[in-house]
Amino acid sequence: MRTQVAIIGGGPSGLILSQLLMRAGIATVVLERQSREHVLGRIRAGVLERGTVELLRRAGVSARLDREGILHEGTNLSTVNGMFRVDFRARIGEVVTVYGQTEVTRDLYAAQDALGATIVDEAADVALHDLDTDAPFVTWRKDGAEHRIEADYIAGCDGFHGPSRQAIPAAKRTEYERVYPFGWLGVLSRTRPAAGELIYANHPRGFALASMRNPQLSRYYVQVPLTDRVEDWSDAAFWDELRRRLPPEVAEGMETGPAIEKSIAPLRSFVTEPMRWGRLFLAGDAAHIVPPTGAKGLNLAASDVHYLSEALIAAFGGDRAVLDHYSDRALNRIWGAMRFSWWMTSILHRFPGQTDFDQKIQEAELYQLETLESAQAAMARNYTGLPY
Ligand code: RFL
Numbered sequence: 115m116r117t118q119v120a121i122i123g124g125g126p127s128g129l130i131l132s133q134l135l136m137r138a139g140i141a142t143v144v145l146e147r148q149s150r151e152h153v154l155g156r157i158r159a160g161v162l163e164r165g166t167v168e169l170l171r172r173a174g175v176s177a178r179l180d181r182e183g184i185l186h187e188g189t190n191l192s193t194v195n196g197m198f199r200v201d202f203r204a205r206i207g208e209v210v211t212v213y214g215q216t217e218v219t220r221d222l223y224a225a226q227d228a229l230g231a232t233i234v235d236e237a238a239d240v241a242l243h244d245l246d247t248d249a250p251f252v253t254w255r256k257d258g259a260e261h262r263i264e265a266d267y268i269a270g271c272d273g274f275h276g277p278s279r280q281a282i283p284a285a286k287r288t289e290y291e292r293v294y295p296f297g298w299l300g301v302l303s304r305t306r307p308a309a310g311e312l313i314y315a316n317h318p319r320g321f322a323l324a325s326m327r328n329p330q331l332s333r334y335y336v337q338v339p340l341t342d343r344v345e346d347w348s349d350a351a352f353w354d355e356l357r358r359r360l361p362p363e364v365a366e367g368m369e370t371g372p373a374i375e376k377s378i379a380p381l382r383s384f385v386t387e388p389m390r391w392g393r394l395f396l397a398g399d400a401a402h403i404v405p406p407t408g409a410k411g412l413n414l415a416a417s418d419v420h421y422l423s424e425a426l427i428a429a430f431g432g433d434r435a436v437l438d439h440y441s442d443r444a445l446n447r448i449w450g451a452m453r454f455s456w457w458m459t460s461i462l463h464r465f466p467g468q469t470d471f472d473q474k475i476q477e478a479e480l481y482q483l484e485t486l487e488s489a490q491a492a493m494a495r496n497y498t499g500l501p502y
């Protein structure tokens with residue numbers, strides 16, 4: 115088999131890239147380790163920047179998003195001293211769209227099917243070969259048979275645990291990492307959201323977040339120690355803990371119900387540089403991870419794919435120089451989001467061993483955000499999306 119771009123990973127990065135390339139007349143093959151059912155069962159991000167929405171429009175997959183996405187003009191922050199709101203629209207004239215990653219992925223699969231895309235699911239033992247030559251290829255196993263595909267370029271869109279990043283020799287990459295000493299326990303429930311917009315809560319018992327997917331579907335998180343397991347948390351224990359950490363006026367009227375999904379995600383900041391080696395290009399979680407506090411993971415995957423699709427389309431049009439700038443262009447924006455996600459994480463969580471001094475600094479940061487329009491404008495700019 116032969117194609118122009120072999121894409122490893124059928125998550126949002128891989129599917130958006132395939133969609134944009136196919137619409138530009140470039141042939142792709144997507145190799146995904148899991149079944150489609152598994153990929154569509156994952157509950158992840160929920161907040162889209164304008165740039166992400168525009169990219170999905172350009173990819174021709176925004177009909178349902180444009181209909182069902184909920185515009186949020188601001189967000190709430192809750193502290194020991196009460197709750198305040200940062201008004202994105204008033205500060206910088208921007209908004210975000212609430213629409214789940216699961217729905218984005220579902221729309222992408224439907225659009226790819228309509229274009230007749232080749233998406234191989236349940237591809238086992240995917241391996242990348244000869245990346246620093248002009249004839250790279252990928253091998254995998256499916257239904258007991260060995261397969262091989264040659265490509266002009268390979269896109270590593272296989273998330274944090276995929277093989278693409280590891281295919282770059284260790285001596286050729288630099289990794290930057292911070293692991294946070296806590297995780298988020300998340301619950302999805304068929305209940306009315308607690309508030310009209312998100313609430314990020316700094317509380318002495320730990321961080322909490324009230325989010326949503328639609329008017330009937332809520333998504334909540336509480337900070338938990340890394341030693342906790344999902345089985346340790348009954349639904350009742352989760353709701354009790356969440357209620358304690360949200361503002362009383364919100365907790366009082368909050369609807370609760372059975373958890374449809376419950377999982378614990380560790381928090382990490384990670385970047386590998388450069389995002390290219392020979393004919394391999396990394397995009398999305400394969401190259402970087404942010405803690406979810408800034409809602410940037412999916413949005414960074416989208417901006418990477420924006421830069422990468424532009425570069426590949428230019429290369430197939432005869433201008434290969436653009437490929438040389440992909441990594442730097444993407445990383446510039448990635449580090450901006452890294453800083454923001456780290457900062458949001460730092461000001462909102464309880465850290466083991468946090469001193470009274472650390473505590474006072476957190477309070478001062480949040481007070482600035484409450485009272486300084488310039489601080490709110492900076493947060494609004496970062497949260498709604500740095501420019502491409
Ligand atoms: P994905 O979504 O991880 O997709 C990668 C795809 O590659 C496949 N794959 C392989 N395919 C072939 N061969 C292999 N050997 C492979 N190994 C892996 C995987 O099955 C998968 O389908 O990466 P992508 O496309 O770059 O998209 C990035 C986003 O998914 C990610 O940034 C966000 O979801 C991060 N994230 C969250 N971001 C937020 O903004 N808000 C959140 O609430 C939020 N929650 C989360 C998250 C990420 C999580 N992960 C990765 C553990 C919750 C979780 C649990």
Ligand code: PHB
Pocket residue numbers: 158159160161312323325326333406407408409410
């Ligand atoms: C979510 O709805 O899952 C969500 C929203 C905002 C975040 C993280 C997760 O910062």
